[in-house]
Amino acid sequence: MFRCIRFGQWPILPKIMAISVISLSFITIVIVFFFTPHIEQKMLEEKKDNLKNAVEIASRVFADHDALVKEGVMTEKEAQDRAAHALKALRFSGNEYFWVNDANLKMVMHPIRPELNGTDLKDIRDPNGKFIFRESVRLAQNNGSGFVEYLWAKPGETMPAEKISYVKMFDPWKWVLGSGIYVDDIHKDMAKLKYYLLSGTVLFTLITLTLATVIGQGITRPLKKVIGGLQDIANGKGDAALTKRIAITSIDEIGLLSAEFNSLMESINNLTVFKKIIEEDDCVEEVYARLGELFRGFTGVACCVIYQVCGDSKRFEQVYPPAGEPVESSCSDSIKEKCDSCKAMRTAHVISSLTYPSICQKSRLREGQEHYCVPLVVGGGVFGIVRFLLQHPEGRNAAKELQESIFKAEQYLKEALPVLETKRLMAALRESALRDPMTGLRNRRFLQEYAENIVAGAARRGKKIGLIMCDLDYFKQVNDTYGHNAGDAVLKQTCDLIRRSVRESDIVIRFGGEEFLVVLLDISGDDSMKVAEKIRLQVQNAQFRLADCVIRKTISLGIADYSSETEGFWHRIKFADVALYKAKELGRNQSVRFAREMWSEEQF
Numbered sequence: 001m002f003r004c005i006r007f008g009q010w011p012i013l014p015k016i017m018a019i020s021v022i023s024l025s026f027i028t029i030v031i032v033f034f035f036t037p038h039i040e041q042k043m044l045e046e047k048k049d050n051l052k053n054a055v056e057i058a059s060r061v062f063a064d065h066d067a068l069v070k071e072g073v074m075t076e077k078e079a080q081d082r083a084a085h086a087l088k089a090l091r092f093s094g095n096e097y098f099w100v101n102d103a104n105l106k107m108v109m110h111p112i113r114p115e116l117n118g119t120d121l122k123d124i125r126d127p128n129g130k131f132i133f134r135e136s137v138r139l140a141q142n143n144g145s146g147f148v149e150y151l152w153a154k155p156g157e158t159m160p161a162e163k164i165s166y167v168k169m170f171d172p173w174k175w176v177l178g179s180g181i182y183v184d185d186i187h188k189d190m191a192k193l194k195y196y197l198l199s200g201t202v203l204f205t206l207i208t209l210t211l212a213t214v215i216g217q218g219i220t221r222p223l224k225k226v227i228g229g230l231q232d233i234a235n236g237k238g239d240a241a242l243t244k245r246i247a248i249t250s251i252d253e254i255g256l257l258s259a260e261f262n263s264l265m266e267s268i269n270n271l272t273v274f275k276k277i278i279e280e281d282d283c284v285e286e287v288y289a290r291l292g293e294l295f296r297g298f299t300g301v302a303c304c305v306i307y308q309v310c311g312d313s314k315r316f317e318q319v320y321p322p323a324g325e326p327v328e329s330s331c332s333d334s335i336k337e338k339c340d341s342c343k344a345m346r347t348a349h350v351i352s353s354l355t356y357p358s359i360c361q362k363s364r365l366r367e368g369q370e371h372y373c374v375p376l377v378v379g380g381g382v383f384g385i386v387r388f389l390l391q392h393p394e395g396r397n398a399a400k401e402l403q404e405s406i407f408k409a410e411q412y413l414k415e416a417l418p419v420l421e422t423k424r425l426m427a428a429l430r431e432s433a434l435r436d437p438m439t440g441l442r443n444r445r446f447l448q449e450y451a452e453n454i455v456a457g458a459a460r461r462g463k464k465i466g467l468i469m470c471d472l473d474y475f476k477q478v479n480d481t482y483g484h485n486a487g488d489a490v491l492k493q494t495c496d497l498i499r500r501s502v503r504e505s506d507i508v509i510r511f512g513g514e515e516f517l518v519v520l521l522d523i524s525g526d527d528s529m530k531v532a533e534k535i536r537l538q539v540q541n542a543q544f545r546l547a548d549c550v551i552r553k554t555i556s557l558g559i560a561d562y563s564s565e566t567e568g569f570w571h572r573i574k575f576a577d578v579a580l581y582k583a584k585e586l587g588r589n590q591s592v593r594f595a596r597e598m599w600s601e602e603q604f
Contacts, residue, residue: 020208028201036197040190047181048147051096051166055145057426058098059177061086062170071445072512073436080173082437084109087177091379096179097155103141103174105133112155126151127160140169140176154182267408275415284308284423285319291416292320295388295409300402302369303389305331307339309382314339316385330371330389332362344373348382354390368392372406374413378421386413436510438488439495447509447517451569454507454519459564466520466528469558469576470498470535473588475514478551486546487514490553493544501535517573523561532557532591540589554589556580575599 065079074082087098088111100108105122121133132150139146145168151160165180274294278287288306295304306320316339335342343360344351351360352372363371370392376384388409393399436443458465472494479487491514498508498516507519518535520528539555558580562572579594586592 017209024201024205024208031197031201036190036194039193040186043190044183044186047186048164048166051164051179051181052145054096055098055166055168055177055179057422058087058090058179059168059170062173062175062177066170066172067445068443073443076173080108080175096181098177098179100178101133101137101176103137103169103176105137108175136165136167136178137176140167144169148178152180267411271411271415274412275419278416278419281423284420287416287420287423288320289322291386291412294412295386298405298409300391300393300398300405301388301409302391305387305389306384307336307342307387308384309339309345316342319384330364330366330369331387332364335362342373342385344375344385345382348375348377348380350374374410376413376417376420378417383421383424439492439510441495441508441510441516443510444512447519454521455562455564455569458521458562461522463522463563464524465562465569465572466518466523466531467560467562467572467576468518468520468528468532468535469511469573469580470516470518470532471556471580471584472514472539473554473556473584475553478553482546482549482551489546490544490551493542494539494553494555497538497542498535501538502531517576528559528561529591529593532559536589536591556583556588557591558583558594559591560594 061083065074065083066076068074069076069079084100087100088109090098097111099110099112101121102108105120107116107119107121110116122131124133125131128151130150132148132152135150136148139148145166148165148167150163150165152163153160162183163180164183165178167176167178169176278290281287281290288308292304292306295301304320305318307316308319309315310317316336318336332341335345339345341362343362350373353359353363353365353370354372360371360373365371368391370390372388372390374386374388375382376386386409388406390402393402435441435446454465472490475487475490478490494514495508495510495516498518502508502518502520505521507521509517509519511517518531520531536555536557539553542552543550544553558576558578560572560576560579562569567575575594575598578598579592582598583590583592
């Protein structure tokens with residue numbers, strides 16, 4: 001006859017196994033009924049937030065081009081065409097793209113379905129009968145922006161799928177900018193996560209039940225403390241969970257487990273704090289500097305050098321340590337001029353002499369040195385390299401510590417990558433707004449933003465600034481005779497002639513039309529007149545090659561120097577402009593320095 005045995009009378013092994021089963025069951029219930037739905041909802045919210053941020057950032061392209069229209073740099077039609085072209089190839093995550101339609105329900109730009117460009121969208125509806133673009137325009141007009149749900153086929157597919165789009169109205173042009181995400185992609189990610197969670201739970205269960213057969217008496221209470229800490233993390237208690245630590249009351253395996261758990265939480269907390277800090281940094285240079293200083297304190301790291309690809313030039317520039325600071329990179333100088341010669345850049349994976357001593361032919365290592373090169377990869381492309389110079393580890397403990405330092409550095413780089421990409425995108429958008437798109441020169445907006453810095457620098461150094469206003473003579477005749485394409489060609493060649501006539505530290509600005517302003521830094525004596533004459537002779541002697549002929553042109557120049565003892569900086573620019581007009585009056589093709597008798601106005 002069977003009799004019920006009280007739990008307190010159970011042998012230790014069944015008791016531990018029963019406790020293990022109950023604990024694992026509770027964790028599984030939490031994961032299945034709370035943790036997993038919570039993650040799915042958070043994943044959807046994060047995707048929507050990323051979508052919204054991407055559209056908000058991309059909409060600044062419209063604002064920047066509209067500002068150029070207001071400044072008279074280009075017409076509204078030119079600005080719209082260039083803004084649409086800039087967004088056409090832009091991808092912010094995977095295959096997500098941007099499209100543009102106007103408030104009258106006409107498609108302006110759709111990169112995936114170009115057949116829709118210029119068509120009327122009012123009657124386009126999804127399989128459920130929702131008028132997609134009517135709803136998008138209505139929402140954008142009423143609220144300025146918002147989310148729209150509908151069915152739309154993925155790129156390269158024909159079957160409609162559930163999609164969530166974020167649309168935003170740009171009022172000056174009455175354009176609606178939108179982009180979207182597919183819900184089934186989120187479901188696929190979640191299904192994969194559920195699979196991993198289930199597999200991990202099953203594996204954890206098997207291991208726990210196996211270990212339960214060899215666990216002795218007295219381990220139950222410390223084990224519950226560890227599980228309780230893990231449950232806090234699993235339940236997503238945020239920063240409070242990351243700062244929680246388990247008290248170590250023994251020196252056995254449970255004490256070691258507690259110490260490792262505390263170390264893990266410390267690392268995760270440090271990574272979280274670091275990411276928050278770099279997100280608040282002003283520019284990528286500050287992030288690079290913060291990373292470099294952090295890596296220099298890691299065990300076994302003798303030196304850290306960070307290179308960034310310079311735009312489309314395929315050249316490396318050293319962003320850490322800052323230019324001018326001595327550094328031993330142990331790399332061939334050829335990689336700076338041709339970054340594709342860097343193996344880490346070319347292959348997009350880690351290149352380390354710890355793996356194979358002579359893996360990189362461009363390295364010049366001293367005895368006792370190792371290198372570890374990590375590519376900075378975003379969207380399948382490499383935009384930079386972090387090169388670590390390491391001390392060769394002597395002994396197993398040194399090798400283990402070095403491996404831990406490398407692993408930790410890679411974790412920090414993974415956290416920094418999205419932040420760096422976002423800040424690089426913002427810097428690129430800002431840079432495009434400060435350059436003349438045709439000549440590549442700085443524009444007037446650049447001068448308006450940086451004039452104070454230029455003046456302050458000259459005052460600090462106690463130097464003068466030379467201002468040369470240049471204007472091509474009879475430029476209108478070129479457009480009237482040969483067409484505007486020929487005029488653009490003449491302007492570009494003139495731009496090259498001026499740049500070759502000044503120092504690299506000087507600034508050449510397209511001031512407007514065929515008018516250029518040269519800002520000469522730290523001049524003395526009559527340097528401005530000498531440079532102006534150099535420019536004038538260069539233009540006079542140049543042969544401007546057009547599509548089917550060669551022409552000659554001349555240029556008139558007005559000169560005015562600025563120092564802290566003279567009138568304001570913008571006054572002197574006006575005086576240079578006055579001198580330019582005097583050069584025109586005197587017969588053109590000459591350089592004229594401003595004199596007081598040229599200015600008859602009482603006020604600036």
